[in-house]
Amino acid sequence: MANKLVERSVLNLLVAVICIGFIISTASAIRRSSRDVPEWPSSDAIGFANPDNELTNDKRVVKVRDGVHVAIGYALANMILLEGTDGIIIVDTTENSAAALEIYDQFRNITTKPLKGIIMTHSHADHIYGATALLNKTGNSAQVNVYMHSSSETLLKKSKRMQKRSFAGSSRQLGYYLATAVDDVESGIDLGTDHGPDVVATIAEPTHTFDKEATYELAGIKFTLIHTPGETDDQITVWIPEWKVVLPADNIYQSFPNLYAIRGTAPRSLDQWYGSLDKVRRLHAEHMVPCHTRPVSGAENIYDIITTYRDAIQFIDDQTLRQLNKGVTFDEVAEIVKLPPILASHPYMKEIYGVVSWSVRAAYNAQVGWFDGNPVNLNPLSNKKRAEKQVEFARLNLCNPISMIVNLVTKARNILEMVSKDSEEKGQIFMDELQWALELSSTALDAASLSSPFRKLAKQVKIAALRALGNASKNANARNYYLTSALELEGLELKKSSKAQAAFLRTIRVDYIMYTFPSRLIAEICNDTMVMTVIFEFPDVDQTHSYTLRHCVLDYVTDREFIPETSDAKLTMTSSVWKDILTQQRSVENAFATGDLILEGGLQPYQIFMDLTKEE
């Protein structure tokens, strides 16, 4: 009873503070509206200029090396000219005819050799829609080879089903209607031409498609097209071995990668993306010409840039997965997963096109879908319904010195009673009321500090709301979810026993176990400048697993062709001995002493590896 009085008096004080705050902010808003309202639009509301911005949108044709030029700043994407002995090949064609033809005219100042081929690196609009105009320009388009990946046609077809939504989303993301802002916005992609509502899109049919990899010779240029899914599933990389030139399409550019496009796309597969960059990295190109932003030269420089880029993508993938396993919710995960300083400070990691937090949410979503596991979000109210309830709740409670939490308990109880009486006729209305009680009690619990006298009560109300929802749910999965979530709030821990875990570990293949280590890396205790390699060799199953720690990412390789030749520690043992060690039936030292483990290099790198990946 005494506790209740304390709770109530503290809550009354809280409500009084809210009310006073509300009155003050309302008063100041009124004062502002009468005197100091800024004019709209203010000058800094339109775009922004960054003095450090080197990614200007000036139109220019850059010579990369003999035979390779790139046009930057004419369109969303670059257009690349490859000049051979008796003809030219164009790689990507921008998003509209006008830009493609303008660039083509510029290229004509470099060479007048005939157009022999067009390579379209993927099916995104900014790479393909100018192709038809180029083909028409030749007067004999049948003589021009057009290359695309074999999956592009299907993707194009599917994209047509989303046409309206895609255009609306792209208009917002790319600012089609913001003509005055385009030049001022620092962007990882070059903006400059018309790509808005009046542009007529045309699609050129490919004459050559391939699946994994294909080598062609055209205009005296020998080139290999490599399927490198990443930014899209049909992405291809163009490799010209004789010139040591690689065109990685949109899998890399001078900005943090757009791992999730807010214009509305399906989640992009991150492990596929950094896996593709590994393929590009291993080409050891001397020139790299991406389809957005500027080209780069110097083999070492290019290798380092691609390594950093792929590590950043793997970091997002692994750390998001790790937090998901730890039970971190969707709304919290983007606040927790941050790039380590060594990655965040890299010039290619500026968040001027892609954004880390969006990417983390997308990575989370890609693993578990739209439902983040939080029962509050299982059947959320629509924004409109919530707004109506918020207004009503505020009207009844905001400045009423009665405990809001007590109101909630009473309300939840009343609704539960009503549902049991009349659920058939008014089912959805009551479910909405229960959901509303759950949302409010959950908000109260989130807001209450650990020492708050209201925390316990908020928790009890939330449990009551979950139980009410669970008991009222006709769907078996929803019922189980709500009721189990209530038990968890009461202290239930959802975890397999260590005995069952150990037994399972013994039965599964060792490569299943080894595959989990990168996403177990505890980034918070990792030194982001540390580089080391630890290799595990299991002769009984003929497997080698290599982990290179770099940028707080474990670069995991099992293909013996790419396993590093040297390591800081190499452990050779049977998979059975390794499982004994993992299940703590014996120690590494014991296995070493009995000759069951051969250790090359030091034990310390192994210990660092194990500390960084220990089960959380």
Ligand SMILES: [Zn+2]
């Ligand atoms: Zn693009």
